Amino acid sequence: MFIIEQSKTLSTSGVRKNLSVLKQPALSVINDHLIAYPTPSNLNYFWGFGSLAGISLIIQIATGVFLACHYTPEVNLAFSSVEHIMRDVQGGFILRYMHANGASMFFTVTMVHMLRSLYYGSYQAPREAVWCVGVVILLLMVATAFMGYSLPFGQQSLWGISVITSLFSVVPFVGTELVQWLWGGFSVNNATLNRFFSLHYLLPFLIAGASIVHIAALHHKGSNNPLGINASADKINFYPYLVYKDRVGLLLFAIIFSVLVWFAPNLLAHPDNNIPANSLVTPLSIVPEWYFLIVYCILRSIPNKTGGVLAIGLVFVALLALPFIATSPIRSSNFRPYHRKAFYLFVSACFVLSWAGSKPVEQPYIFIGQTATLYFFFYFFVLVPVLGRLEYYLLTRNNN
Missing domain, CATH: 1.10.287 (Helix Hairpins)
Structure with missing residues (x-):
């Protein structure tokens, strides 16, 4: 009898100890948003693309920081510094291919994530803020990717900068001055690359901050579900069921990403960007x-x-x-x-x-x-x- 009572006491103290650990600020945030977060039980695999987008962002930030250690934002050295990373830095070619193909993977999972929201009506009330913050993240992604594409300073990079930045000349009254401000002069030069490099390094951290706001807004109102109805009566903890379900998507993501990096690293790249930038030679197609x-x-x-x-x-x-223009009271396109x-x-x-x-x-x-x-x-x-x-x-x- 004494042994039973003692075991109950030890068990109770252990539970209390675990609960006290979860009450710590950092651990409680993890528990509330990644473990015990109440989630509709009928979510399908398309809901895992949001997590894959977060993983893609982490990959891009990690590889980008290491690449920045060896990159030189100077018009005469930028292309050579990329080749130096590829040929001389130990593991540099892996970092470069992971970063380049990681951008494609990031946009792929983000696009599927947004199309899922369109199909199931996840943008409708009360999740307007979740959708709008997601659109802001997409805009930041586009700006970041464009500036990153310009940094190798190959032929496509140079002419891509020239064409896209010249679009700002349509702004009334200040268009020409705005283009010159973006260039840092009267043509694409060192100032242009330095500005684009600095912004390309900064914007991913802004995307990370916006992603936290995106997740906070989502968890404030709760997740949508394939039926598009209120699922407050049928929710389960995010862990373990949905975590293991997301692992299936992560496995497929890792396989495709690995195939691109190791077996087809230049499949999605334009071959002209392997030619050093030359302002005197216009590519056949930009x-x-x-x-x-x-x-x-x-x-x-x-x-x-x-x-x-x-x-x-x-x-x-x-x-x-x-x-704000959607009028259907029914969210899911299944109905x-x-x-x-x-x-x-x-x-x-x-x-x-x-x-x-x-x-x-x-x-x-x-x-x-x-x-x-x-x-x-x-x-x-x-x-x-x-x-x-x-x-x-x-x-x-x-x-x-």
Whole structure:
């Protein structure tokens, strides 16, 4: 009897000790947001892409810090410093390929993450702030990736800087001065590379901070689920079930990432960027990285330069406005047959824009890009608000 009572006392003290440990500030945050966070039990594998985006960000920051130790932001030395990293620094080629292909993986999982939110209506109330912060993160990612693409200072880097920064010349009254301020002079020079290098180093930490705000906003309102209904009555702890479920996606992510780094490191890169920058030789085609092709195709689909820049801005306006123009009381497209078809056409239009953007600026690619661009904006500003009301009307009429 004494032994039983003693064991109960030891067991109780052990539980109290564990609880006291979890009450420590740092550990309590981990417990509240990564272990005991209440999560809908019916989440599918698409919900794991948010975690993969966080892992991708960590990879990019870690590899970027080590690469910065050997990179030289100077127009005559930048290309050579990248080659030095690849050839002379121990493990440098792994760091460089992980960083370059990590950007592609980061954009891939982020795009799938956003498309999942579009399909299941995760941007709707009460999660407007979660979506809007996510769009800000996407904008920061685009800026960071563009500046990173310019740092090797190959042919595509130089002409990419020249073309993209010249778009700011459309700003009324101060356009020319703004471009010269970005360049730090009257052409792309050392000041340009130094500024881009500094911003490329800084912005990932801003993305990390915005990601914390994104997660905090999500955990404040709770996660959406495939049914799009209130799941407060059927929630489980994030650990262990959903952690192990996310590990499946992490395993697939690691396999694809490893194949790219070890067996096809230059698959997604443009070969002209392996040529040192030369301002006297214009490349036959100036094509950005694949994750820029959608906005690049939209830009060149508008025959007017100012109109093209406004169209790019309208892309992010459409994304930010989405929670406020959506009219459907039903979130999940599983129960919205008309929106489901429109969504699949939207995804197809994004693939068409990427494909057309990689082709020469000639017919029929111009017309195809313009058609896909038209549907891109038609989906956001017409189909999203109209189909929401139409489907609700048909639903209430059938019920009556």
